[in-house]
Amino acid sequence: MPLDAAAAATEARPLLEVEDLARDFDVSKPLLFRLLQGEKKRILHAVAGVTFAIPRGTTLSLVGESGCGKTTVARLVVGLYTPTRGAIRIDGTDMATLTSRAAQAPVRRRMQMIFQDPYASLNPRWRVGDIIAEPIRAFGLMRDRGEIEARVGQLLRQVGLSEKDSEKFPHEFSGGQRQRISIARALSSNPEFLVCDEPTSALDVSVQAQILNLMKDLQQRLGLTYLFISHNLAVVRHMSDRIGVMYLGKIVELAPGETLFARPLHPYTRLLLEAIPDLEMTGRQRTPVGGEVPSPINPPSGCAFHPRCPFANDRCKAEAPALVTREGVQVACHAVEEGRLAA
Amino acid sequence: MADSIAARKGPVSRFLDSDLWFSFSHSPLTIVSAIVALALIGAAVLAPVIAPHDPFNLATLNLMDAFNPPAWVEGGNPDFLLGTDDQGRDMLSTIMYGARISLFVGFCSVIFAMVLGVTLGLVAGFVGGTTDAVLMRIADIKLTFPAILVALLVDGLVRAALPRELHDRIALWVVIFAIGISNWVQYARTVRGSTLVEKNKEYVMAARVIGLSSTRIMTSHVLPNVMGPVLVIATLNLGFAILAEATLSFLGVGVPPTQPSLGTLIRIGNDFLFSGEWWITVFPGITLALMVLSVNLLGDWLRDALNPRLR
Amino acid sequence: MPLLEVRNLRVEFPTRRGVLTAVDDVSFSIDEGEVLGVVGESGAGKSITGTAIIRLIEPPGRIAGGEVLLAGRRIDNIAPEEMRHVRGKQIGAIFQDPLTTLNPLYSIGRQLAETMQTHLGLSDRDARARAIRWLEDVGIPGAAQRIDAYPHQFSGGMRQRVVIALALCAEPKLVIADEPTTALDVSIQAQVIALLKRLCREHGTAVMLVTHDMGVIAETADRVAVMYAGRIAEIGPVRDVVKGARHPYTEGLMGSIPSLTHRVERLRQIDGSMPRLTDIPRGCAFNPRCTKVFDRCRIERPDLMATDGPTRAACWLYAKGEARDAA
Numbered sequence: 001m002p003l004d005a006a007a008a009a010t011e012a013r014p015l016l017e018v019e020d021l022a023r024d025f026d027v028s029k030p031l032l033f034r035l036l037q038g039e040k041k042r043i044l045h046a047v048a049g050v051t052f053a054i055p056r057g058t059t060l061s062l063v064g065e066s067g068c069g070k071t072t073v074a075r076l077v078v079g080l081y082t083p084t085r086g087a088i089r090i091d092g093t094d095m096a097t098l099t100s101r102a103a104q105a106p107v108r109r110r111m112q113m114i115f116q117d118p119y120a121s122l123n124p125r126w127r128v129g130d131i132i133a134e135p136i137r138a139f140g141l142m143r144d145r146g147e148i149e150a151r152v153g154q155l156l157r158q159v160g161l162s163e164k165d166s167e168k169f170p171h172e173f174s175g176g177q178r179q180r181i182s183i184a185r186a187l188s189s190n191p192e193f194l195v196c197d198e199p200t201s202a203l204d205v206s207v208q209a210q211i212l213n214l215m216k217d218l219q220q221r222l223g224l225t226y227l228f229i230s231h232n233l234a235v236v237r238h239m240s241d242r243i244g245v246m247y248l249g250k251i252v253e254l255a256p257g258e259t260l261f262a263r264p265l266h267p268y269t270r271l272l273l274e275a276i277p278d279l280e281m282t283g284r285q286r287t288p289v290g291g292e293v294p295s296p297i298n299p300p301s302g303c304a305f306h307p308r309c310p311f312a313n314d315r316c317k318a319e320a321p322a323l324v325t326r327e328g329v330q331v332a333c334h335a336v337e338e339g340r341l342a343a
Numbered sequence: 344m345a346d347s348i349a350a351r352k353g354p355v356s357r358f359l360d361s362d363l364w365f366s367f368s369h370s371p372l373t374i375v376s377a378i379v380a381l382a383l384i385g386a387a388v389l390a391p392v393i394a395p396h397d398p399f400n401l402a403t404l405n406l407m408d409a410f411n412p413p414a415w416v417e418g419g420n421p422d423f424l425l426g427t428d429d430q431g432r433d434m435l436s437t438i439m440y441g442a443r444i445s446l447f448v449g450f451c452s453v454i455f456a457m458v459l460g461v462t463l464g465l466v467a468g469f470v471g472g473t474t475d476a477v478l479m480r481i482a483d484i485k486l487t488f489p490a491i492l493v494a495l496l497v498d499g500l501v502r503a504a505l506p507r508e509l510h511d512r513i514a515l516w517v518v519i520f521a522i523g524i525s526n527w528v529q530y531a532r533t534v535r536g537s538t539l540v541e542k543n544k545e546y547v548m549a550a551r552v553i554g555l556s557s558t559r560i561m562t563s564h565v566l567p568n569v570m571g572p573v574l575v576i577a578t579l580n581l582g583f584a585i586l587a588e589a590t591l592s593f594l595g596v597g598v599p600p601t602q603p604s605l606g607t608l609i610r611i612g613n614d615f616l617f618s619g620e621w622w623i624t625v626f627p628g629i630t631l632a633l634m635v636l637s638v639n640l641l642g643d644w645l646r647d648a649l650n651p652r653l654r
Numbered sequence: 655m656p657l658l659e660v661r662n663l664r665v666e667f668p669t670r671r672g673v674l675t676a677v678d679d680v681s682f683s684i685d686e687g688e689v690l691g692v693v694g695e696s697g698a699g700k701s702i703t704g705t706a707i708i709r710l711i712e713p714p715g716r717i718a719g720g721e722v723l724l725a726g727r728r729i730d731n732i733a734p735e736e737m738r739h740v741r742g743k744q745i746g747a748i749f750q751d752p753l754t755t756l757n758p759l760y761s762i763g764r765q766l767a768e769t770m771q772t773h774l775g776l777s778d779r780d781a782r783a784r785a786i787r788w789l790e791d792v793g794i795p796g797a798a799q800r801i802d803a804y805p806h807q808f809s810g811g812m813r814q815r816v817v818i819a820l821a822l823c824a825e826p827k828l829v830i831a832d833e834p835t836t837a838l839d840v841s842i843q844a845q846v847i848a849l850l851k852r853l854c855r856e857h858g859t860a861v862m863l864v865t866h867d868m869g870v871i872a873e874t875a876d877r878v879a880v881m882y883a884g885r886i887a888e889i890g891p892v893r894d895v896v897k898g899a900r901h902p903y904t905e906g907l908m909g910s911i912p913s914l915t916h917r918v919e920r921l922r923q924i925d926g927s928m929p930r931l932t933d934i935p936r937g938c939a940f941n942p943r944c945t946k947v948f949d950r951c952r953i954e955r956p957d958l959m960a961t962d963g964p965t966r967a968a969c970w971l972y973a974k975g976e977a978r979d980a981a
Contacts, residue, residue: 205910276914293841
């Protein structure tokens with residue numbers, strides 16, 4: 001059966017499009033102190049203009065070290081923060097055009113978030129059943145109590161827990177089980193898009209494997225689209241179709257997962273790959289790159305990575321590189337662009 | 344699994360298994376305090392039923408009974424266990440009725456202060472920004488006045504503003520308001536602090552992601568999680584409120600003498616202390632001390648029991 | 655004679671619901687200059703083992719049995735005064751959060767100098783000079799200028815470098831490093847691990863490296879002990895434990911770690927989770943999650959025994975004459 005053109009266009013349109021997204025935070029001291037001590041306002045550029053899109057049913061991961069802005073991107077996308085600049089489009093709908101809560105609700109229902117800390121993401125005073133049912137009630141998806149209970153039971157089974165668990169409180173569960181509850185809550189409004197902010201970084205490895213497997217299964221079964229945030233490159237490699245590497249609020253390289261690991265282009269990506277201890281490389285000697293991530297309040301001039309970059313020259317210090325696409329890989333680096341740095 | 348066994352327990356067995364009950368049942372002082380407090384509250388609440396006399400029924404009063412010493416003292420009358428006052432009222436019954444007024448004022452003012460303080464603290468912490476700054480500066484200013492002074496001030500203002508009969512009729516509520524208003528800051532500060540912590544937790548973000556209103560998030564998510572310390576403050580403050588009421592009544596600006604509270608009784612009895620009728624002031628005094636002490640000990644225990652760092 | 659020998663160590667935490675055994679009959683040894691990795695998931699008892707050796711267990715926890723020998727001398731029963739001297743002089747400690755080790759009120763130079771004066775009897779001048787050398791050695795830029803700076807003036811990675819200097823400056827024979835890189839970013843982690851490795855090699859210091867990160871262990875340790883529910887499940891040379899694990903738990907653990915070099919559709923997972931200390935199963939603690947479980951595992955608790963490989967594992971699969979196909 002041939003699809004008509006409109007349906008084909010919907011199918012082809014990425015579920016999430018983010019364009020030149022930026023978010024500043026005012027981290028100045030209170031006004032009175034500033035006046036007394038003659039200090040200026042201090043603005044933290046947590047996210048300084050990122051652009052990416054996630055096709056339906058795929059996973060895009062953002063990796064980077066703490067302070068690179070990956071969590072801020074996640075929170076911007078689900079509307080926990082309002083952008084300073086730029087646009088977020090969910091299935092073609094610009095979120096900025098939806099001003100009232102009522103107008104946002106249909107879009108909010110379609111996206112949910114999974115959080116990092118399974119000990120803080122569930123209200124300790126609520127029963128698991130009420131936690132999972134909250135989105136159902138908030139969006140008015142079901143009214144009948146029995147119907148809601150049945151749906152909660154189904155969700156619990158779907159994430160590998162038992163229906164009876166809905167009567168319990170969060171403290172009765174282990175970290176991995178709590179993360180399953182968190183996933184069940186996220187799935188309860190039948191979303192198409194999940195934003196996962198370090199969903200396994202608080203878990204032990206054997207439990208992490210369970211959760212990652214579960215998330216992959218759910219993606220296949222329900223056709224979910226993921227924005228996956230992590231600092232763990234191995235986890236990211238396991239989960240993603242495409243990977244964006246962030247440094248100081250910007251994406252420095254965005255590539256298909258396999259390509260990124262086989263041929264990392266940006267010097268920072270290379271550093272990260274070099275830095276991670278891996279089981280395969282027992283006893284290997286490495287020369288770790290020095291330096292630390294600079295403060296996003298006072299980012300270095302030009303390319304933010306230049307103080308740590310072994311390939312930096314005068315141009316890198318003066319001029320910020322733009323994200324350029326080459327053979328399906330987007331990279332923001334003068335050295336790569338000029339061919340100074342071999343691929 | 345042990346998990347599933349715990350789940351099927353009812354609320355009673357869950358409570359008996361809780362750390363709270365454990366620390367309670369292993370602290371003899373707390374148990375004694377609880378018994379004393381419950382006995383006093385019970386006697387006060389049930390005063391109309393169990394008091395041997397009705398001290399406010401003028402028909403039963405007999406001036407001939409005035410100044411009876413306690414029953415076990417020479418010249419005592421077994422009808423009046425703790426003796427009688429200058430108008431022949433049975434001290435035991437008077438104390439039970441007085442405790443009733445004292446506790447009523449105490450509870451009401453604590454609830455008033457709690458509701459006001461928790462609401463303001465929750466809003467200040469959750470909304471933040473200018474709202475927070477304004478509310479907290481008001482709280483700071485409030486803290487520079489001693490609580491009793493504020494209570495005296497409120498009482499004085501109301502006295503001056505309202506005609507006398509009207510004031511007498513609502514005097515009890517004025518005292519409750521005066522004590523409550525002098526006490527809300529502690530709740531507001533504590534709740535604001537806890538709210539600042541809770542509102543950044545991920546369960547609150549989860550509620551925001553689904554677009555719940557701030558009011559709903561505050562009441563259904565944040566509020567239940569900031570109430571633990573509030574209960575401790577409330578218990579400790581109950582003792583303070585009872586004392587504050589007694590102080591106001593002792594100074595003569597509290598509840599009207601037609602409804603004597605423990606403080607009023609102590610003041611009245613004070614006049615007879617040096618003429619030898621010690622019981623008129625000593626027994627209400629002991630009752631007041633026991634009441635405040637037991638409530639405060641309960642509050643101390645609750646604070647320790649709910650403090651995770653001390654466990 | 656091994657540098658450190660732990661024999662049948664047992665650590666208990668009395669609670670109102672009974673006594674919890676956090677470390678149960680653990681024995682191992684560390685040779686001079688050797689790096690022993692101790693891995694395990696949270697609650698396995700790896701950190702408690704480390705803190706038990708230096709006797710810094712939070713009360714009401716206590717050592718309930720076993721012996722700890724440092725260079726042949728028992729240190730688990732000496733007076734607290736004496737133990738304080740052993741800590742610092744003979745055993746250095748590095749913890750996850752540098753701020754628990756550093757005193758915020760003293761400059762880092764003073765803390766280094768005091769440690770060296772106490773344990774090495776140096777003069778003020780020598781101690782200061784050596785403190786600067788240590789700071790240079792751990793890679794603090796401008797050490798001579800920053801020696802009088804306070805801990806809060808350093809970044810997390812730099813603080814951990816200072817802690818390493820502090821742990822090593824009294825030239826101890828053994829360093830116990832408890833999750834030294836967990837709080838750090840990946841690129842900083844690599845720097846700190848490389849530093850720790852280099853310094854310990856240069857000074858011939860033995861290391862007990864406690865971490866949940868198998869990658870760190872694989873790169874750093876000579877031998878590794880895998881802990882599960884308060885006991886050692888498997889111990890052996892690092893390469894053999896990582897690549898040729900004999901205990902089903904170790905095998906599952908290694909399989910559940912996503913790899914950087916090759917991609918699999920599904921990770922190998924161990925179902926369930928580590929038991930709470932309140933209800934450790936009878937027999938082998940791993941038996942309810944084990945894919946190769948047989949009757950004996952549910953009844954009798956295995957001790958470490960020789961396997962068909964270079965590692966020793968606490969698993970009945972390797973008991974002499976046991977039916978191997980019992981799975």
